[in-house]
Amino acid sequence: xxxxxxxxxxxxxxxxxxxxxxxxxxxxxxxxxxxxxxxxxxxxxxxxxxxxxxxxxxxxxxxxxxxxxxxxxxxxxxxxxxxxxxxxxxxxxxxxxxxxxxxxxxxxxxxxxxxxxxxxxxxxxxxxxxxxxxxxxxxxxxxxxxxxxxxxxxxxxxxxxxxxxxxxxxxxxxxxxxxxxxxxxxxxxxxxxxxxxxxxxxxxxxxxxxxxxxxxxxxxxxxxxxxxxxxxxxxxxxxxxxxxxxxxxxxxxxxxxxxxxxxxxxxxxxxxxxxxxxxxxxxxxxxxxxxxxxxxxxxxxxxxxxxxxxxxxxxxxxxxxxxxxxxxxxxxxxxxxxxxxxxxxxxxxxxxxxxxxxxxxxxxxxxxxxxxxxxxxxxxxxxxxxxxxxxxxxxxxxxxxxxxxxxxxxxxxxxxxxxxxxxxxxxxxxxxxxxxxxxxxxxxxxxxxxxxxxxx
Numbered sequence: 539x540x541x542x543x544x545x546x547x548x549x550x551x552x553x554x555x556x557x558x559x560x561x562x563x564x565x566x567x568x569x570x571x572x573x574x575x576x577x578x579x580x581x582x583x584x585x586x587x588x589x590x591x592x593x594x595x596x597x598x599x600x601x602x603x604x605x606x607x608x609x610x611x612x613x614x615x616x617x618x619x620x621x622x623x624x625x626x627x628x629x630x631x632x633x634x635x636x637x638x639x640x641x642x643x644x645x646x647x648x649x650x651x652x653x654x655x656x657x658x659x660x661x662x663x664x665x666x667x668x669x670x671x672x673x674x675x676x677x678x679x680x681x682x683x684x685x686x687x688x689x690x691x692x693x694x695x696x697x698x699x700x701x702x703x704x705x706x707x708x709x710x711x712x713x714x715x716x717x718x719x720x721x722x723x724x725x726x727x728x729x730x731x732x733x734x735x736x737x738x739x740x741x742x743x744x745x746x747x748x749x750x751x752x753x754x755x756x757x758x759x760x761x762x763x764x765x766x767x768x769x770x771x772x773x774x775x776x777x778x779x780x781x782x783x784x785x786x787x788x789x790x791x792x793x794x795x796x797x798x799x800x801x802x803x804x805x806x807x808x809x810x811x812x813x814x815x816x817x818x819x820x821x822x823x824x825x826x827x828x829x830x831x832x833x834x835x836x837x838x839x840x841x842x843x844x845x846x847x848x849x850x851x852x853x854x855x856x857x858x859x860x861x862x863x864x865x866x867x868x869x870x871x872x873x874x875x876x877x878x879x880x881x882x883x884x885x886x887x888x889x890x891x892x893x894x895x896x897x898x899x900x901x902x903x904x905x906x907x908x909x910x911x912x913x914x915x916x917x918x919x920x921x922x923x924x925x926x927x928x929x930x931x932x933x934x935x936x937x938x939x940x941x942x943x944x945x946x947x948x949x950x951x952x953x954x955x956x957x958x959x960x961x962x963x964x965x966x967x968x969x970x971x972x973x974x975x976x977x978x979x980x981x982x983x984x985x986x987x988x989x990x991x992x993x994x
Contacts, residue, residue, distance in 0.1 A: 581989030584982070586835040586897030587617040593826035593855065594896070597847050601857040601882075604642065612643040613896045616844040619647040621989045622663045623841055624959055624973025628992065630656055635670045635677075636703035639843035647841075650674075650706065670706040677701045678864070680708045680727055685866055685875055687725035693868040696721040697740050700865035700879060702733070703842050709733045713740075739907040741867050741917065743780050743889060751825060752791040752851060753812070755782040755799075762850065762891035764902035765834065765921060766820030766933035767811060769800075773820045774813040776924045777890035778902050779804030780871065788812055801928050805872025808904040808919040811928050822935040824892045826855045833897065833935040836982065837921050837956075838990065839863075839975040840895035846880055847895075848903060848918070850888030853910040858882035860895075867917050869905055877917040883910035893918045898976075899932055925977050926956035932977055953980040962994065969994040 582588040590613050598609040616639060623637035626649045635650035647665040651657070657667035684699050695717035699710045710732060712718030718734035751763045761781035767774055774797060782788070782799040790796040796818060802810035814820075822833040826849065840846060840860055847857040858881035865879045880893070884906050893900040901918035908914020925932055931954045951963040951970070954977065961972040963984070970984040970991040984991035 579986065579989070581617045581621045582614045584987050584989040585617045585620075585838055587613040590896065591826065591832040593830045594832050594847060594857075594894075597826070597855050597857045598845060601847075602845060602859075608643050611645075612845060615639070615644040616840060617838075617896065617989070619644065619665075619844075620838060620841055620974050622647055622665060623649060624990075625992060626660055626663055626665065628960055628971050628973070629659065632673060632675065634674055635668075635672065635706060636674045636701075637665075637841055638704050639841055644844065648704070650703070672706055674701070674703070677703075677706070677708055680725075680730060680732065681864065681866070683725040683727055684708065684710070684721070684732075687721065688866065688868070688873055691721065691724045693721065693873065694740075694870070697868040698737075698865060698879075700862040702862060705733070707731055707733050709735055711735050711737045713737065739915075741869060741905045741907050741915070742886070743778075743869055743871060743905040753777075753796060754789045754793065755786050757787075757789070760887070761889055762887075762903070764890055764892045765824070765899050766822065767925070767930040768820060768933060769811075769813075769928070769930050772813050773818060774800070774811050774930075775820070776809070776811050776902060776921065776928075776930065778904055778919060779808045779810040780904075781810060781890050782812075790818070803927070805869070805874050807876060807923065807927075808874045809902070809924040809927065811924065811930055820933040822933050824894060825849050832894065834892075834894060834899045834932070835897040835935050836979055837899045837925065837932055837977045839920070839922065840898065840900060844895055846882060846893050846900055848882050848884065848888070848891055848893045848916070850884055850891045850903065852885045852887035853883065856882050856884070856910060858916075861915075863920075865917060867905065874904060874917075874919070876920065876923065877904055878920055880916050880918065881913075882916050883908060883914045884916040885909050888916075897935075922956045922975055922977060932979075934979060951978065951984055953978050953982075 595609045619639045627634045633651045633653045637649045640646045648668050649660045649665045650668045650670045652673050654669045660667035681701050695713045702709045710718050722732045754760050764776040767776050779802045783802050784799050786799045788796045797812045797814035800813045823831045826832050844860050861879045863878050865877045866875045889903050891903045899921045901920045904917045904919050906916035951965040956977045957972045958975050965984045
């Protein structure tokens with residue numbers, strides 16, 4: 539979000555996470571018959587991993603201790619893995635138990651299943667097969683019981699719980715064994731292999747100073763711009779819900795009038811959007827550091843194990859990896875579900891700022907623990923639920939096109955809608971299944987984006 543007059547040097551930036559074209563499973567359908575001029579773009583091209591910002595590469599080199607070639611290779615491998623994991627998830631159906639990347643350059647994709655007979659199909663996609671005892675759906679159902687119990691019992695001494703996909707179990711972080719055991723019992727999960735990990739750390743919200751570009755709420759509190767968005771003709775930006783309530787007014791980094799909170803959810807979720815005045819123009823930029831920018835091209839959700847970077851004015855530009863999606867966190871101010879846990883450091887003031895995996899928007903800073911001197915853990919509110927819940931469209935560097943003919947009857951693909959993995963749509967008489975959770979961009983129609991859609 540930039541102010542038209544005197545803003546060029548302050549605009550924000552981010553770059554690319556991508557993937558290569560993937561061979562389909564043996565059961566995959568043939569290529570889309572729609573004529574295409576030249577080969578369809580690979581995942582790296584679609585998601586921007588083939589053209590990463592030098593500022594993103596520099597941060598990955600510093601924080602993940604990679605050389606430039608390794609950082610570039612990692613971005614492409616992560617995006618390629620996202621498409622392959624999506625194909626395998628759709629093919630395995632109820633047997634799917636999760637997917638994640640590992641290795642210095644994210645060269646190893648592992649896909650878990652509850653049926654050993656799936657191993658050949660997984661390995662045919664270049665992934666490592668892991669046979670486990672519980673499906674992802676079963677793990678998510680167990681976590682849902684903890685979520686429900688958290689509405690009945692106090693969870694200050696069990697501040698974090700999540701599905702640990704690589705370990706195929708639900709984990710609870712607790713300040714004591716007794717507190718963890720009591721929480722598990724309250725959820726009716728005794729004897730169901732729920733892990734309890736001792737911790738002395740309590741996550742906190744990160745609101746006091748700015749992350750990304752600063753904005754001020756009701757003339758006092760400060761937070762950070764996440765991503766530029768639009769709702770119809772109205773421009774604005776997404777940020778954290780704990781930054782302000784509906785109706786709160788905002789001023790920009792330069793203290794000029796900016797906008798108003800149109801919607802905000804906290805606790806439960808940590809999401810909000812601010813509608814801005816005409817003098818503020820939405821851009822796809824995220825600030826890597828002063829005078830340097832990276833641009834977002836979409837919002838394809840990254841896998842567990844993928845690299846992710848965030849912008850914050852308190853601590854600057856830092857990177858780490860994704861540890862878990864769908865994490866529940868008990869702050870002193872209330873519980874928030876559906877957060878993503880990362881190894882990126884942050885400090886008070888970085889709240890609301892953007893997280894990016896390559897060029898793909900991931901979420902906005904919610905809270906965390908630790909600092910950028912000794913290291914820490916942070917949690918972000920995923921961006922796709924913000925876009926979907928509030929009816930927002932992410933501002934991207936991807937060229938927008940007018941959607942073509944939609945089909946009557948079955949659900950038609952629509953630009954601006956958030957699609958989850960496995961969703962089926964029609965486009966020009968052809969059915970497609972979503973491979974990676976994302977908001978549909980006008981230039982990302984299914985026929986031309988095999989990284990995001992598989993023809994059925």
